[in-house]
Amino acid sequence: MKLELAKSAGFCYGVRRAVHMAEVEAETGRPCVMLGPIIHNRDVIEYLERKGIGLVHSPEEVPEGSGVLIRSHGEARAIHEALAKRTCTVIDATCPNVSRIHQLAVQAEEEGRQVLIVGTPTHPEVTAIAGWCRHPVILSGETDLTNWLEEAPERCQMPLTMVSQTTSTRFIWDSCVEKAKKVCTNLKIFDTICNATCKRQSEAQALAARSDAVVVIGGRESSNTKRLAELCGALCPMVVWIERAAELEPSNLCRKASIGITAGASTPEWIIKEVYDKMSDENIEIEESFAEMLEKSIKTLNTGEKVTGVVTGITPTEIYVDLGTKHAGYIPVSELTDDPTAKVEDLVKVGDEIETYVMRVNDQEGVVTLSKKRLDTVKSWDDIEQAKEEHTTVEGVVTEENKGGVVVSIKGVRVFVPASQTGLPRETPMSQLLKQKVRLRITEVNRARRRVVGSIRAVEAEERAAKAAEVWANIEENKRYTGTVKSLTSYGAFVDIGGVDGMVHISELSWSRIKHPSEVVSVGDTVEVYVISFDREKKKISLGMKDHSQDPWAVFTGKYQPGDVANVRVVKLMTFGAFAEIVPGVDGLIHISQIADHRIDKPGDVLSEGQMVDVKITDIDYDNKKVSLSIRALLEGTPDEDVSDDVNEE
Numbered sequence: 001m002k003l004e005l006a007k008s009a010g011f012c013y014g015v016r017r018a019v020h021m022a023e024v025e026a027e028t029g030r031p032c033v034m035l036g037p038i039i040h041n042r043d044v045i046e047y048l049e050r051k052g053i054g055l056v057h058s059p060e061e062v063p064e065g066s067g068v069l070i071r072s073h074g075e076a077r078a079i080h081e082a083l084a085k086r087t088c089t090v091i092d093a094t095c096p097n098v099s100r101i102h103q104l105a106v107q108a109e110e111e112g113r114q115v116l117i118v119g120t121p122t123h124p125e126v127t128a129i130a131g132w133c134r135h136p137v138i139l140s141g142e143t144d145l146t147n148w149l150e151e152a153p154e155r156c157q158m159p160l161t162m163v164s165q166t167t168s169t170r171f172i173w174d175s176c177v178e179k180a181k182k183v184c185t186n187l188k189i190f191d192t193i194c195n196a197t198c199k200r201q202s203e204a205q206a207l208a209a210r211s212d213a214v215v216v217i218g219g220r221e222s223s224n225t226k227r228l229a230e231l232c233g234a235l236c237p238m239v240v241w242i243e244r245a246a247e248l249e250p251s252n253l254c255r256k257a258s259i260g261i262t263a264g265a266s267t268p269e270w271i272i273k274e275v276y277d278k279m280s281d282e283n284i285e286i287e288e289s290f291a292e293m294l295e296k297s298i299k300t301l302n303t304g305e306k307v308t309g310v311v312t313g314i315t316p317t318e319i320y321v322d323l324g325t326k327h328a329g330y331i332p333v334s335e336l337t338d339d340p341t342a343k344v345e346d347l348v349k350v351g352d353e354i355e356t357y358v359m360r361v362n363d364q365e366g367v368v369t370l371s372k373k374r375l376d377t378v379k380s381w382d383d384i385e386q387a388k389e390e391h392t393t394v395e396g397v398v399t400e401e402n403k404g405g406v407v408v409s410i411k412g413v414r415v416f417v418p419a420s421q422t423g424l425p426r427e428t429p430m431s432q433l434l435k436q437k438v439r440l441r442i443t444e445v446n447r448a449r450r451r452v453v454g455s456i457r458a459v460e461a462e463e464r465a466a467k468a469a470e471v472w473a474n475i476e477e478n479k480r481y482t483g484t485v486k487s488l489t490s491y492g493a494f495v496d497i498g499g500v501d502g503m504v505h506i507s508e509l510s511w512s513r514i515k516h517p518s519e520v521v522s523v524g525d526t527v528e529v530y531v532i533s534f535d536r537e538k539k540k541i542s543l544g545m546k547d548h549s550q551d552p553w554a555v556f557t558g559k560y561q562p563g564d565v566a567n568v569r570v571v572k573l574m575t576f577g578a579f580a581e582i583v584p585g586v587d588g589l590i591h592i593s594q595i596a597d598h599r600i601d602k603p604g605d606v607l608s609e610g611q612m613v614d615v616k617i618t619d620i621d622y623d624n625k626k627v628s629l630s631i632r633a634l635l636e637g638t639p640d641e642d643v644s645d646d647v648n649e650e
Helices: 013-028 042-050 077-084 096-110 124-130 142-151 153-157 170-183 195-209 223-233 269-279 284-297 372-390 456-474 552-559 632-636
Strands: 002-005 032-035 053-056 067-070 089-092 114-118 137-139 160-164 187-189 213-217 239-242 258-263 306-314 318-322 328-332 353-362 367-371 393-402 405-410 413-418 437-446 451-455 480-489 492-496 501-505 526-535 540-544 565-573 577-583 586-591 612-621 626-630
Touching: 002 269, 013 032, 013 042, 013 053, 013 067, 013 096, 013 328, 042 053, 067 077, 077 089, 096 114, 096 124, 096 160, 114 124, 114 170, 137 142, 142 153, 142 170, 160 170, 170 187, 195 213, 195 223, 195 258, 195 306, 195 318, 213 223, 213 269, 223 239, 223 258, 258 269, 306 367, 328 353, 353 372, 367 372, 372 393, 372 405, 372 413, 372 437, 413 437, 437 456, 451 456, 501 526, 552 577, 552 586, 577 612, 577 626, 586 612, 612 632, 626 632
Parallel strands: 002 258, 032 053, 032 067, 067 089, 114 137, 114 160, 160 187, 213 239, 213 258, 328 367, 413 451, 501 540, 586 626
Antiparallel strands: 306 318, 306 353, 318 328, 353 367, 393 405, 393 437, 405 413, 437 451, 480 492, 480 526, 492 501, 526 540, 565 577, 565 612, 577 586, 612 626
């Protein structure tokens, strides 16, 4: 016979905390009573009674001067007020998850909202939650919700707040939520089902699905144990519900090949072990397991301690962590990470094991405030020091700008980067780095003064040097690169082709005649260039941008011939005439004698640079690639005068 015990069988942290608080109170020797059974388990109640913790059922029964223990299910506001009027010490063992529901209910009514409680109406937890409301509505399931809404259709427009009994099943809750979302227009939903309950129920279902029989251990009054039995019964042909080992008859299970064992949240470990021992002679492993569980359950947590737990729930404001102790662990979202761009759902998921730092322990409420960010920060200092020693590159987010530079956060550690080390040009505002991820080199670490200095520029310089080495190793004439225009001068443009700057002379920027590189390119432009020549020793590269695959002279001769008329642009005035661009890369000369039909002193009397004029092509020197143009020929309609070939052209 194979026995398998569910991992989450037995006490949840809320029950474990309540029992522990009762045991601690019993050790003091002061008179103390439970106001109602502290948990739903007769054996535990009898155990506590033997230790001197009595049982009463109303505030009036509490002896004068006695301590009174509020059970894990919680109590109504009226009960707390009644106890406050008596001379007794209140020890509140209400489960922190239940206390949160009380707070949600009070807040909802303060906002003028109607509180809807999904749960078993007679369950003490539900009656306690209702006791914190003036007009509570308790719904056992979707049918009750439907009936309540149909009784008065205007309720669909009311401001509603819906909460759940912590031990409700996911099916009941989800069906109510789905119904409410369809018809209610002003609805706030708080999923208050205990994550430990969900985990226990899902594990029990998985266990039942692969077992021939399941033994469910827990008190008959326990709501969560009853639900475990119901869930297992839907998936397994045989389910046995017992409170103690004495009720079990192993012979009824002897023919079952695999048997699963689970237990409700109010079932102590020693009862589970008792049942297991009765079903198996080989119990060494289970004894060790329960010894570990017992050690964890009584473990004391201290501020500054590192603890490991399992993520059981995630909300917009906090992450729930099961530490395996009597405490409920919470990580505020602000303490999860120092990265302002990170999303919670990308960092943690339910079921993840997580190591955290204890910020604050509240034994009275059974709550531990945890921080993942602070633990990461402690580890980050070690990483920062190692990065400096080993000259490695680290990554962080720029979080602020100050007068002397910027601050980069690296896993919670503030790293100052002086303005001169940001890698930005002098006049560039450093604010453009805010919220940007950057890579930097650590240059100084003083842990005692909590001072760290880094350089973004150093990383960029190293990366640029590595890229430059690669360029020089593979460069060759006519090789093409995609580059970025870094700066402009009167004689050309400097282009970064990947760690190395090359110069494109103004004459290589365009086939057209231009006065300044800015007519063709701007700083920051991405351009296609090719290598004309290079000098490795002097580290100089000459680049070109003009497309040499298409010869401008071939374009011109294919389009024009002597006698044709063209519309040209005057590009330069000389004393002997004017040069005009016919097509990009080909200029022609309008001799001074051919500019007008009358004598002029200088070309500037008639023409100006940039002016568009119609001309007649009077001659093409194909050997020397020279073109003669005439405006006068169009004005007079007569043959042109010969122009001397010995004119000093540019």
